[in-house]
Amino acid sequence: MDNHPLFKKFVAFTAAVHQITNDITKDVKPETLTPVQYKILEYIAVSQPVTLSEISDCMHMSMPNTSRELRKLTEKELLVKVTDPADRRKQGITLSPEGQAMIDEVFRGAAQRVGERIEHLTAEQQQEIERALDLLQEKIFYV
């Protein structure tokens, strides 16, 4: 597999995705957040509600460190924790209205940049891209 033709493409592709998404969100990220805090906020945004353990697992962070960063985000009033009535050890974490507004703003900026990259394409080409995204997510980048 090492010299499997797909693998070289895979490496180049993922490198490109990382670089482009980095560039796209680079200067729309709120400067009041550290990189890790931003990552956490983004993760909560697409997966809410989540528990602390889930964040810890998915982001490969220890529970103590996750707990600390969540506390900081809570102090900034960007998220809210709701104790699960069925299991009072767990807490469902979601974005506060302020946190949601912040993420919406970031996504708006990112959407703008993505739009610039595809607006010159025909509707048909855009559909092709949509199908390609679906295909890859289903066959390779599934969780």
Next chain:
Amino acid sequence: MDNHPLFKKFVAFTAAVHQITNDITKDVKPETLTPVQYKILEYIAVSQPVTLSEISDCMHMSMPNTSRELRKLTEKELLVKVTDPADRRKQGITLSPEGQAMIDEVFRGAAQRVGERIEHLTAEQQQEIERALDLLQEKIFYV
């Protein structure tokens, strides 16, 4: 564009790519490198030869910090700097044999994991994936 159908897919897709590549390289990364040092080594691997300025630009790091990390990687004998004879301010940075061996090892591990994700697919499906990677890289994730 904010609620452009493609954008939602884009967000979900890039999130998935980040998570999967993270998981795939997670425990094949050499523990003698810090995360930033690994990222730099990986960047050099796919772009060599590069200059310090290019690394600084692409990775959004200041020149002093980039210089420091490159020094550490050089001390670990993982890369070599060759002064450009045409412009002696510049230095072409490449992986040393040891550095190349380390990256090859990481890529071998990653290739293994990717292989597991696609080996059950038919040759036709694999070609479809290849085409999808090409398409997206050409139309969206171009540098």
Next chain:
DNA sequence: TGTTTTTGTTATCAAAAGACAACTAAAGGA
């Protein structure tokens, strides 16, 4: 009931990473 497991918190220390000032050396112009 007592014990263990799960879920999370607090505190502390060390390492990694970022920011910035001051500097050198080569190249490019005027």
Next chain:
DNA sequence: TCCTTTAGTTGTCTTTTGATAACAAAAACA
């Protein structure tokens, strides 16, 4: 030639991040 720009270095300080130990409370279980 002198001045400016480009490419990179060194040193220092601060912030961020990671690691670990010790803890508490709820749930699960024997």
